[in-house]
Amino acid sequence: MSEETRLTNAAGQSAALEGWYTLDDDRPALIGTRCTRCSTYYFPKMARFCRNPDCGSEEFEEVELSREGTVWSYTDANYQPPEPYVSPTPFEPFAIIGVQLDKEQMIVLGQAARGVTVADLRVGMGVELVLETLFSDDDGDKLVWRWKPAD
Amino acid sequence: MSDDIAILGVGMHPWGKWGKNFVEYGVKAARDALADSGVDWKDVQFVSGGGTVRCGYPGYVAGATFAQALGWNAAEVNTSYAACASGSQALAAARHKILSGACEVALVIGADTTPKGFLAPAKGYRPDDPDWVRFMVGITNPTYFGLYARRRMDLYGDTENDFNIIKIKNSEHGFTNPNARYKKKFTKEDIAKSPMVADPLRLLHITATSDGGAALIVSSMDYAKKIGKEDAVKVAAISTVTPTFASGNVEMPDIATDSAAASGVNPVNYRSTIALKAYEEAGISPKDVSLAEVYDLSCALEMDWMEDLRLCEEGEAASLVRAGDTRVGGRLPVNASGGLSCFGEAVPAQAIAQVCELAWQLRGTAGERQVEGARVGITANQGLFGHGSSVIVKR
Numbered sequence: 359m360s361e362e363t364r365l366t367n368a369a370g371q372s373a374a375l376e377g378w379y380t381l382d383d384d385r386p387a388l389i390g391t392r393c394t395r396c397s398t399y400y401f402p403k404m405a406r407f408c409r410n411p412d413c414g415s416e417e418f419e420e421v422e423l424s425r426e427g428t429v430w431s432y433t434d435a436n437y438q439p440p441e442p443y444v445s446p447t448p449f450e451p452f453a454i455i456g457v458q459l460d461k462e463q464m465i466v467l468g469q470a471a472r473g474v475t476v477a478d479l480r481v482g483m484g485v486e487l488v489l490e491t492l493f494s495d496d497d498g499d500k501l502v503w504r505w506k507p508a509d
Numbered sequence: 510m511s512d513d514i515a516i517l518g519v520g521m522h523p524w525g526k527w528g529k530n531f532v533e534y535g536v537k538a539a540r541d542a543l544a545d546s547g548v549d550w551k552d553v554q555f556v557s558g559g560g561t562v563r564c565g566y567p568g569y570v571a572g573a574t575f576a577q578a579l580g581w582n583a584a585e586v587n588t589s590y591a592a593c594a595s596g597s598q599a600l601a602a603a604r605h606k607i608l609s610g611a612c613e614v615a616l617v618i619g620a621d622t623t624p625k626g627f628l629a630p631a632k633g634y635r636p637d638d639p640d641w642v643r644f645m646v647g648i649t650n651p652t653y654f655g656l657y658a659r660r661r662m663d664l665y666g667d668t669e670n671d672f673n674i675i676k677i678k679n680s681e682h683g684f685t686n687p688n689a690r691y692k693k694k695f696t697k698e699d700i701a702k703s704p705m706v707a708d709p710l711r712l713l714h715i716t717a718t719s720d721g722g723a724a725l726i727v728s729s730m731d732y733a734k735k736i737g738k739e740d741a742v743k744v745a746a747i748s749t750v751t752p753t754f755a756s757g758n759v760e761m762p763d764i765a766t767d768s769a770a771a772s773g774v775n776p777v778n779y780r781s782t783i784a785l786k787a788y789e790e791a792g793i794s795p796k797d798v799s800l801a802e803v804y805d806l807s808c809a810l811e812m813d814w815m816e817d818l819r820l821c822e823e824g825e826a827a828s829l830v831r832a833g834d835t836r837v838g839g840r841l842p843v844n845a846s847g848g849l850s851c852f853g854e855a856v857p858a859q860a861i862a863q864v865c866e867l868a869w870q871l872r873g874t875a876g877e878r879q880v881e882g883a884r885v886g887i888t889a890n891q892g893l894f895g896h897g898s899s900v901i902v903k904r
Contacts, residue, residue, distance in 0.1 A: 374645065375636055398755075399768035402642070410771050411754055430759070431663070433655025434708045435647050440629035442645045453708075454648060456656050456759055463769035463776070465759055467648060467656075476708045481663035492646070502646060 367489075367501075374492045374500035378402065380422060381501065386489045387422035388466065388503055394419055399462040423466070425487040426508065427457040430465045432479040444493035453478075455505040457485055471506035484508035512790075514607050515733035515741040516902065518546025518726035519865040522620065524690040524719040524852045531561070534722030534858075535575045535620035542616070546726035547736065551582045553726070554612040557599040559619030559857035560590035571857065572599075575618050585612070593804065593892025594749055595619060596723070596860030597900055601747045603727055613732040619857035620722030640762040651715055651807075653761050655707030658809030662709060665824040671831065672714050672808040673700050676850060678836050679805065683847020685877040688862070690719050691851045714808045719853030723861035725868075742871040744864070745885075746791035746901040752779040761893050779897065780817035784889060787899035788819075795819035798841070799883040800870055802863040804890040805848040814889050815843060818899075842880045845870060860898055863888035867902040 366372045367381040379388045390401035393408040395415035405418040438449040453470035470479070471488050485505040492502035520541025522534035535558075543550055558571030572586040585606075589598035596619045603615035635641040661667040676695055683689035695713060703712040733741050752758070755767035757776025769776045788794065795818060803814035812826035820841055821829055829835055835843040844850070846866040849859070867886035869875040884904045891897035 375642065378636070393771070396771040398771045398774070401765045402636075402639070409754060409767070410774060412773070413771065431656040431660035433652055433659055433710075434705075435649065435652065436705050436707070437649075439644055439647045439649050441632065442630070442634075442641060443647045452647060454652050454656070461770065463755070463774075464766050465757075466765045467643075467646075467652075467759065468764070469646060476659070481660055 371491070371499040371501050372497065374502045379489070379503050381489065385425060386487060386503070387425040388487065390421055390423045390462070391418040392421045393417070399423065399464060401464070401466055424459045424461050427459045427466075427485060429479055429481055429483045429485055430456040430458040431481055432456070432470070432476055434476050455479065455485060457505050469502065469504045471504045474506065478507060512608060513730055513743040513745055514604050515728050515730055515738060515743055516725055516864070516868045517548060517614070517728050517733060517738055517741055518542040518544070519868045520545055520724045521688045521862055521865055522722035523688045524721035524855060526623075526690075527720045529622065529720070531620040531622040531720070531722070532574055532578050534622075534720060535618050535724065536578050538620065538722040538724035539575060539579055539616060539618050542724040542726045547738075548614055548726050550579055553582065553614055553616045554584055555587070555603055555606050555615035556584045557587045557589065557603040557615055557617045559595035559599040559861060560588045561595070561621045561857045562590065563621060563623065571619070575616070591749065591892070592894060592896040593854070593856055593890045594860060594896040594898035595857040597747055597890070597898030598749055600725065600727070600744070600861065600864065600900065601749055604744060604747060607727065607729050614726065614728040616724060616726055617861060618722070618724040619861050621855040621857050622720045623718040623855065639764065643762050643764050646764070648764065650761055651707035651710060653759060654715060654807035654810060655710050656759060657813060658709050658807060661809055661812060665827065667809070667812065667827045669709055671812070671827045672710070673697050674830050675805070675808040675811050676700055676713055679844050679848045679850035682837055682845050682878050683851025686847050686851065689847045689851040690853050710807050710809065716806050716849040717853035719855045721852065721855035721858050721862065723858040723865050725861060725864060742868050743903055744900060745793065745903045746787045748783050748786035748790065748899040749897070750783055750786050751895045753777040753782055756895075778817065779895075780813065780889070780891060781819070783891065783897040783899045784818045784887070787887065787901050791901040791903070793885060793901055793903070797885045798887050800842045800845055800867070800880045800886050802844060802846060802848070802866050802886065802888045805844060805850055806854070808850065811843060811848070818887060818889055837878050837880055845875065845878050845880050856892070860888065860890050860900070863890065864900055864902060871902060871904050
């Protein structure tokens with residue numbers, strides 16, 4: 359996967375969690391693994407032992423997870439989380455979404471895209487993955503995956 | 510029933526933010542439980558402590574610290590750490606020891622002193638630690654409570670008012686409980702004024718962390734008879750099962766659930782499997798339950814537990830709440846003690862405290878919060894890393 363070795367995007371931004379998602383400008387995706395024997399998916403990546411008790415395989419392939427899913431549930435953070443969360447000053451509340459991925463049959467959490475509030479969300483609605491700046495430091499912008507209501 | 514053990518004595522140190530050494534809380538609880546049981550401390554053959562990762566040198570390795578504090582008596586000792594299920598695992602260890610015939614009478618004990626503010630993960634760049642990752646992206650414990658609460662609202666039509674009814678109910682239950690930390694009858698106005706933490710949950714919908722201690726003296730049924738306590742309430746079942754793959758619950762500290770994509774694999778609700786094992790082991794049906802003590806980390810989660818314990822159908826908990834069924838005096842009281850809502854959470858003591866409440870209720874000595882005619886009670890709790898428990902107590 360070319361994105362894996364690409365540590366910055368065209369704008370010079372890099373991942374807050376290196377190797378956890380592609381930095382594709384148009385269609386970014388979370389990077390997980392898939393057990394090649396039983397098809398169980400893993401996010402974060404697991405490439406050592408399959409946790410399906412009927413499998414036990416040690417063979418995995420790295421895969422991009424579905425970048426579209428449906429809202430399983432949502433909430434928000436109105437108080438500043440402790441470190442390692444890096445907060446803007448002053449703290450800005452943000453929404454959080456749990457997203458059901460159909461193919462992978464799993465729920466993945468993440469922040470909602472900037473400007474999206476709980477009032478914009480509803481269980482079952484479609485969302486897609488975007489990259490936005492989580493924080494900036496001396497190396498520039500650090501990107502994180504976020505979920506945004508689909509058009 | 511040969512698999513029963515007797516609860517001879519129960520004791521607690523009141524919950525609060527006392528800032529004292531946790532051993533002090535444990536000793537007070539143990540001495541009260543011993544006095545309640547009539548058993549001499551020197552006759553206790555096994556000390557089973559619920560552990561904590563706090564208080565230094567992991568809770569001083571709990572069982573031994575309490576054994577020393579009460580005066581070394583050459584008892585055998587055990588320490589169980591299992592997050593919120595620590596107390597139940599300590600009770601399970603005592604039960605196995607008793608049922609195997611290796612001891613007749615045991616002390617089960619847990620106590621904690623909690624720090625102020627958020628429990629933050631260790632520092633540094635540590636992306637292999639799921640607890641570090643979730644804080645990195647801003648996901649705290651109330652996030653998980655908020656997700657479950659909001660899902661109930663969208664799927665079942667639960668409202669913030671349902672959460673408020675539960676808060677008000679629990680605060681009324683705990684009002685006269687001498688061991689509760691918060692003794693205030695909250696109103697809807699109080700709740701509405703408390704700040705929104707994780708939508709739809711306000712500060713007063715979410716549990717705090719507390720200091721506290723709880724203890725039980727348990728024995729074989731033969732020993733209970735021998736000391737004239739054959740009528741003691743009994744532990745009929747203890748479930749401490751792990752989840753079943755693929756766990757479909759969004760759980761602290763993970764940012765994703767198991768994948769159920771493999772053929773033949775389905776998402777399984779962990780909370781309901783904890784209770785199912787307890788019912789099977791006790792040979793008791795949800796219909797037999799007189800009252801339940803459940804882990805109301807949030808007021809909304811109390812309704813999830815009612816459904817997971819099969820006390821009602823999925824999505825119907827709010828109708829019981831609105832009808833007043835879950836109040837003391839109602840058809841099926843939930844958290845007659847006041848629950849975490851009035852206690853806050855003292856992790857290694859909490860599961861033991863739930864059993865203390867059931868013992869008082871089944872003896873008929875719970876005072877103003879007494880559930881009339883209580884014969885069977887069930888507890889439920891759940892914590893980090895696939896730990897959870899359910900204990901069934903019967904007359």
